[in-house]
Amino acid sequence: MKKVFITGASSGIGKALALAYAKRGFTIGLTARREEILHEISKEVEALGGAPFVYQLDVNDAEKCKSVANQFMADAEGIDIVIANAGIGGDDGLFSGTSDQINTILNTDILGVTNTLMPFIPTLKAQKSGAIVCISSVASFIPLPFHGGYAGAKIAIRMIFDSWRPTLDKYNIKTVSICPGFVDTPIVKGPARRFPMKSAEDAAERFLEVIDRGYSTYIYPWPYRILILIVRLTPERFYNWLIKKMFGKPIQ
Template sequence: MTYALTQQHPSKRAFITGAASGLGKAFCIELAQDGWTLGIADMNIDQLNIAAKEFESLGAKTICFHLDVSNREQYQKVAVDFLEKVGGIDLLFNNAGVGDGGMFEEYSLDNWEWMTRVNQFSVIYGCHFFIPTFKKQKSGHILNTASLAAISCAPTMGAYNVTKAAVVAISETLYCELMDHNVKVSCLQPAYFKTNIAQGGRGGEIVKKTTQFFIDHSRLEAKEVAQEILHRAGKGELYIILPKAAEKQWKMKRLAPTWYRKMVKVKFLEAARRAFR
């Protein structure tokens, strides 16, 4: 499959965080088949190097970066290095993130700060370091990975909900600021899909098991999520919410917000009960 994004950006230079697994890896696999040059970044350098070989076997050129996206100085050095090596950037995937949660008053402030640095400031850093190049080129596309959690705001997921809602706000702001520079912005808000995000949390057993329950019962695979996102990003969509049921949730929240909040609580508590059976 040749994506519209590939036709729109013939230089085919992409930078992807969280590229060693999950959705980030799925993005790379799709772009590799279109012959992109991929700057791939992850904390797990061993897993990243293995993934790089897979991407190259599919047709990509890869440059690996060991990156803690919450480290501002490290991120800046990596961004400069990538731009020097490839001469510019066409797609930026601010994708790295962690999933975690707990009751609001029980979730430690240290964990709040950790979650904010990884999920929110990593997006701020990526945009801050690459936007000057996008503007200079007068072309490019930023894809920020948020979550349906930014809409649903389920109980016990406060820190995650807040950081993902921030990603939506960042994306909306940049969409307006960059439109006159021919730089597009898409905010990715998928529902639960098959991924290992529940494994990296610091929260309690209830949150981990409930999150894993939603993941295990999802029909979505990372591959089809990546394909749908790349297809819709090629159309220039700002809000990429999926699947269709998630889009319906977004509409229900806007039309009947109080009812929606009650429904979210009921659904979450039911999932928690089933997760511990």
């Protein structure tokens, strides 16, 4: 039985990934802060044919990330795939006079990812197989106003993966950065919900294929690739004018 460890499995994309792996008979480490929801999801995982283990985990707690990673590798008797999915969105608090809001986002969405992944890497290296996955975002290519912390964090994890890839590749460890556009989950709030969205279930099915094939950076769904290209080719002054017109006020 293959083994996958997922952070942020209590909701949205993480939950959908867990259920998609359950259908394929995986042993699944379900982690998030809201443990009671994870226990409900673990029943669904079992019903679909997966073998769940539940762990309460805040990815900001580096020591707990280490102990939970070791506990999962003992419980599941190994590790194949680690998905650093947990993340938060939100406004930077640009005019708040404090760094509280933006730093909470930066801590969770960057350090939460390294806290999650680092404890597994020695085992993956020793066995010379496996995959680590981060859920970056289209926002790492096209930042939205008032969401600099989120965009910066999503670029940071993508760049960390770009740096690690050639080294980990030597040990047959895949490094997959997934960059979704809007997916219908609770993280998408307010006026942002007017954008077209894919379902978390469709997204998860596609992400499983992408992880299996060992893509490096995957932008989903495909029209965002064209949008990113257009933005890259747009003169900066025009782009700045346009984005100011479109998003004059905080969108969350």
